[in-house]
Amino acid sequence: MDEKLAKKLRILADAAKYDASCSSSGAPKRKADMGGLGSTEGSGICHAYTPDGRCVSLLKILLTNYCLFDCAYCVNRRSSNVKRAKFSVDEVVTLTVEFYKRNYIEGLFLSSGIIRSPDYTMEQMLLVAKKLRRDHGFRGYIHLKTIPEASPWLIEEAGLWADRLSINLELPTEKSLERLAPEKDGASIETAMAQMFERIEEAREERRHFSPAGQTTQMIVGADDTTDADVLRTSAKLYGHYAMKRVYYSAFSPIPDSSAILPLKSPPLMRESRLYQADWLLRYYGFDVDEIATGTDKGMLDLDIDPKLAWALRNRHRFPVDVNRAEREMLLRVPGLGARAVDKIVVARKHTTLRLEDVARLTSGLKRARPFLITADHHPKAKLDSLGLRERLVEKPEQLSLFG
Incomplete structure (x- = not known):
């Protein structure tokens, strides 16, 4: 690998570490066709576990950490003073193929900052998946982080090539978004989730390929005073309305040159763990949010006990x-x-x-x-x-x- 590409990889792999929603849970097994490349049944460095116990290693990167948006909590925001880089479509394809050949990975998780426009960014990301599948016969796992402001037809085409699509809600309440990410609109994000849900359900009924591993989302926890009860209410809504495969919780991490409206330190990591445990109760143990939250201290889960x-x-x-x-x-x-x-x-x-x-x-x-x-x-x-x-x-x- 030449030094220029290696430098981009260091920057954009590090920039992707804040996105927790890179699980491959629910992905179908894919065996390589004759002459094809990749499989989700191989060996490699394990980063994600599927429901049937398979380990899937993923190349997790951003297409670019340049961004038009200036979300206060994001290290890659427009006004942030960080090193920037951008992959071309062919560079991401080459990295994925070469890493697979070396048995480092079995799949790709690709997200991105927004450049030029949401449509342009979404088009570049789907081209990566399309080239991997069509030009290289890649049968490994592909997860694309979609852009809610992008045209629905672009997101629909992305679902033809990816195993999973996801849209980050980012923050659990509209109030939080208005304060910390005023350029984003919670209603448009949920509209995109609803459209994706409809496409996934239609494809399942018609037995055709469209994001067969469903959709996921992520919420940042601790960037403001939103309570755990409010976070869980939002999660319950997403599971109920859009059949979300998984909601991920990412503890806010202080960033350089941050806004004065952000907290000076991260929330306790145990808070993130308790939210995951409560999420498990919602999905698999028959609890509802009120049962979990009633009797808690001002809507916050107990950090000492599950x-x-x-x-x-x-x-x-x-x-x-x-x-x-x-x-x-x-x-x-x-x-x-x-x-x-x-x-x-x-x-x-x-x-x-x-x-x-x-x-x-x-x-x-x-x-x-x-x-x-x-x-x-x-x-x-x-x-x-x-x-x-x-x-x-x-x-x-x-x-x-x-x-x-």
């Missing part, structure tokens, strides 16, 4: 539950029991009456689950009423987990 345990401690009157009789929906609310463990319990209790040692074999989270469960040989009512229960169950920082 939101599932926090809910259980606020609702002790609903526990303990009988592991041999309780509905699956209630077992999912027991701290320490993950969805897989609950499914194993539901199957196992059809054949035997479960004891505590049986539950221990089905979950690694028995320590936290124990005070909330009744088994044939265990009834913890006295311990559940204990004032010291929270202190006993608070996780050590190095033991943080997603509900067992």
Whole structure:
């Protein structure tokens, strides 16, 4: 690689690190055709995990970090004093192909600042995907970060070549956008999401290719005083209205020469972790936002304990539950029991009456689950009423987990 291209790569790979939404979750398996290049089934440096356990390594870069917009929270904003670079379409294609041949990657995540116009930028990005697929037979994973202000037909064409499209909401409320990114319009972003959702659903029904891995988005957390409850309400809306595959949360990171309206330091990283855990409860555990947020300190999640345990401690009157009789929906609310463990319990209790040692074999989270469960040989009512229960169950920082 020549030094000029290597320098661009250093700048634009570093500039892309702030975008968290580069998972390949939901991508279909693609085997290389005869004479084709790439596959999402190969080996390489693993950066993302798919639902079936495959590891997919991605080249994650910006097309350019020049930008017409001046969003206060963005290191690549128009007024930012950072080193700038821009790839040509052919340079991105060459890097992707050459990195794949060296077994460094299995796919591409491509985002960009806005240059010339949203349409021009979107066209350049879709040309990268189109050339990889059409000219090089590339069958690896491609994720394009789309530009909401771009023409719908450009985004639709991009979906023909990419496995996943995404549009960053950036901030969780219209008020936040007006204050920190006045050149962006939340309504137009959601309109683009709605159009993408419709195209994905139509393609699925007609069994044709259009962004088969769905769409994702990202929100910055901690750039203003928006509460966790408001963040989660926005996420619930996106999941419900647009079948969002995933909402990513990115903790605000202070940037050089930043605006006085921004905080001077990042929010605790634990806040980001708690939001992901709460998001998991929304998607897979049957909770709604009000259940998670009610009783919290001014709409902020507890940083000391995960939101599932926090809910259980606020609702002790609903526990303990009988592991041999309780509905699956209630077992999912027991701290320490993950969805897989609950499914194993539901199957196992059809054949035997479960004891505590049986539950221990089905979950690694028995320590936290124990005070909330009744088994044939265990009834913890006295311990559940204990004032010291929270202190006993608070996780050590190095033991943080997603509900067992």
